[in-house]
Amino acid sequence: MTRLSLPTEGRPRAEVLAELDAMGRGDADWRGAHTWSLVYHAGEEHTRLLREAYGRFFSENGLNPMAFKSLKRLETEVVQMGAGLLHGGPGTVGLLTSGGTESILLAMKTYRDRARRRLRLPGRAVVIAPESVHVAFDKAAEYFDLRLRRAPLRADMRVDVKAVRRMLSARTILVVGSAPCYPYGVVDGIEELSGLCQARGLPLHVDACVGGFLLPFVERLGRPIPAWDFRVPGVSSISADVHKYGYAAKGASLLLYRDMELMKHQFFATTDWCGGVFASPGLLGTRPGGAYAAAWAALQSLGERGYLELHGRALDATRRLLEGIAAIPELEVLGAPDATIFAYRARDPQVNIYAVGDRMTARGWHIDRQQHPACLHAMVTQAHAGVVDAYLADLRTAVAEVKGRPELATQGEAAMYGLVAHVPLRGMVKKNVLRMLEAMYGPEGTPPDLGAEAGRPGDRLTQLALKALPRLEKVSGLLRRLRRR
Ligand SMILES: Cc1ncc(COP(=O)(O)O)c(C=O)c1O
Known part of the structure; x- marks a missing residue:
């Protein structure tokens, strides 16, 4: 990979901006409210004010x-x-x-x-x-x-x-x-x-x-x-x-x-x-x-009234999401969320929630995976009001696609998250995560491909761990309970 060097002559500003736009094109789609953390968007007019x-x-x-x-x-x-x-x-x-x-x-x-x-x-x-x-x-x-x-x-x-x-x-x-x-x-x-x-x-x-x-x-x-x-x-x-x-x-x-x-x-x-x-x-x-x-x-520009409107919309979207998830028998929400943030997991052992996450990713949703217990996360903002139905429809389909297919837990990002959550040797997991950072901040600065990481064919230890994943889950749960005592 050739390394970028400082251009001898500065490039035209329009060209620089066009390249920046192109770089952002493959990013998570926050404009379409497909991200469930990271971005809080209150609309174009408000964003213009912030920029100014x-x-x-x-x-x-x-x-x-x-x-x-x-x-x-x-x-x-x-x-x-x-x-x-x-x-x-x-x-x-x-x-x-x-x-x-x-x-x-x-x-x-x-x-x-x-x-x-x-x-x-x-x-x-x-x-x-x-x-x-x-x-x-x-x-x-x-x-x-x-x-x-x-x-x-x-x-x-x-x-x-x-x-x-x-x-x-x-x-x-x-x-x-x-x-x-x-x-x-x-x-x-x-x-x-x-x-x-x-x-x-x-x-x-x-x-x-x-x-x-x-x-x-x-x-x-x-x-x-x-x-x-x-x-x-x-x-x-x-x-x-x-x-x-x-x-x-x-x-x-x-x-x-x-x-x-x-x-x-x-x-x-x-x-x-x-x-x-x-x-x-x-x-x-x-x-x-x-x-x-x-x-x-x-x-100053939103004032009390503005926040009440924005958060009212986010609360309403959250209510609809929680109702929609409650209607999917294979899933359950954890605890009783107080406002607009929640997590849900699989209550049906035939459904691997990380595999559900993979199916949602394939449909363009950017969702955080959590561990102990394995669950998916949502931070709802006013921008999500318009995508609740699409999200729920995709979630229902994802659950149906994943149900009864345990092999999906050992593929793609699901495999990676499963391993990271359940390998009992936490020091080894940490070392690997730090190695990923070294790669990201190495001379080539490449972001990791989580799915590919878990499925590296040459990595025998990973392959063995993936085979033993259901047993690892039990052991890691037990160890966590013991550590708490
Ligand atoms: C409860 C809580 N505390 C702290 C932070 C860290 O904030 P920041 O990412 O702005 O550093 C976050 C980020 O999501 C958070 O949710």
Whole structure:
């Protein structure tokens, strides 16, 4: 493969743009609402506004709020609107970050440093979070040398608060809950977690990256949502992404703290660098002004009424999807989703849900596969209102095609997901996943073909594992149960 080099002479702009368009042509079809995560689209007019707002502050850099006071004002006002929505008090503070992961990384760093300044901990500090909490917490634990202990879920997919209580120890520095969690779309028992934390003087972070700009409106639309925001006294901080259900441009998340006593542990300053005294509130150096302007513009232009309309449409689409799935006897939804995110699995042992996923992929749907238990995922937005019937029709066909054909579990992407979920040697699975990243970021930078990976004919170990898949499923289930004890 020849490697692209910088052209000696710049190419015509139209040609450059045409090539970009061509590159995007093979991507997942978000414009046709065929993606069930990743993209939040509120229509062409709204997107035009976001682009214009972004463009207005395209060059400005939030690194220096003294130079760009406009950006500090935009950030402060987005924080204030978010804090108002989530029932913050007069002392609520926060910042805009580049996304949910940055907000979570920062929250974890803040509580680590807070604990370091207050306590002399015996060994590594521990954070307790539900099994369903977003992986960004694992990443943060790895980056910041914390230990993340995952608490089991109850049958309704919410965290088992009794188990959290049993896991608390002198080394616990933080408890986390989700509102809602990404995998199943359910809100954890934040009030119960708050009670636990308050009794022990522990902080409680609520990850509302998906729910922050969704649940307040769902509640206003009359759906009872268990209390989870700053109205709950033990909640210390909340992550809430404007670039998800806030329908902003990518690169905007809020991290809010109940007060500055907490947030101050997040800040970084150094006084002796030859480049001058340097202070920074978050992870990044350069901060994109455009993303802040677009977040501000989304909130101001949609307003309460706009969000109620958009989320009302998404809720209605979700209701129709859930009813449609309930009418397919081979499938079942996990738990009772609180808003617009859910997962479903096969209740009929003759149906392999990953094979159903493959059939849906073949029809152009981009659906996330989940594990423990094996299930398919959907994050419903207003854009899906027009595709519910087509999705359900394809799903019914996919289930009928897959039923009674166990061999499909060992082919295509289904084989890959089955292996990844059930090979008991988790270290080996991790090594392979990391190898895939090395290939993706190697000199040729090729994205992996998951189906082909599983079916590589020369790989004898893979072939053997595929043959033993049903037995592996049993062993891995048993091991997971044992590990939890
Ligand atoms: C609950 C939850 N938290 C955190 C994140 C991470 O957000 P981001 O992808 O913006 O880093 C996600 C992403 O989907 C999420 O669903």
